[in-house]
Amino acid sequence: MGNQILQVQRPRKIRINGFIVDPSQLKLAKWIFQTYPETAENVKVQNQKLKNTYMKLLCGNIKTLYHTPLRKITEDELSKACKDLSDLTQAGFTLDWLESKVDKISSEKKSYEERIVELKQEVKQLKLTVSDLKGQRKKEEAKLKKRPSWIQVG
Numbered sequence: 001m002g003n004q005i006l007q008v009q010r011p012r013k014i015r016i017n018g019f020i021v022d023p024s025q026l027k028l029a030k031w032i033f034q035t036y037p038e039t040a041e042n043v044k045v046q047n048q049k050l051k052n053t054y055m056k057l058l059c060g061n062i063k064t065l066y067h068t069p070l071r072k073i074t075e076d077e078l079s080k081a082c083k084d085l086s087d088l089t090q091a092g093f094t095l096d097w098l099e100s101k102v103d104k105i106s107s108e109k110k111s112y113e114e115r116i117v118e119l120k121q122e123v124k125q126l127k128l129t130v131s132d133l134k135g136q137r138k139k140e141e142a143k144l145k146k147r148p149s150w151i152q153v154g
């Protein structure tokens with residue numbers, strides 16, 4: 001066999017609605033523009049690299065907000081998503097639909113966290129009740145031991 005030359009090609013970038021995206025983001029970018037066509041209608045950014053960066057940022061936030069289980073989304077990630085959405089909105093993106101998703105996630109996390117606090121309080125109260133009952137049992141056991149043996153039970 002002769003020497004073979006292996007050529008490695010960079011993945012092609014794909015243009016969609018004025019943005020250049022990686023092939024890995026194509027499906028998501030298509031979904032954005034099909035589902036929410038108004039998303040980028042007001043973007044006035046001329047710098048192509050900056051536009052592409054914004055699209056990458058948008059795709060990253062969508063992946064986090066739509067594809068990460070609620071219990072795994074951290075407060076830092078939610079805070080970052082809010083900041084990113086603010087930056088994207090200032091750049092001209094219309095993202096009411098994504099902002100409502102952030103609000104929904106924040107609200108759900110808050111209600112779950114509040115429920116966890118309630119449950120912890122209930123557990124604490126139950127532990128106190130158990131402790132009180134154990135104390136009462138020990139008192140009764142002590143009374144039983146002090147009782148003369150000639151007294152019949154029952």
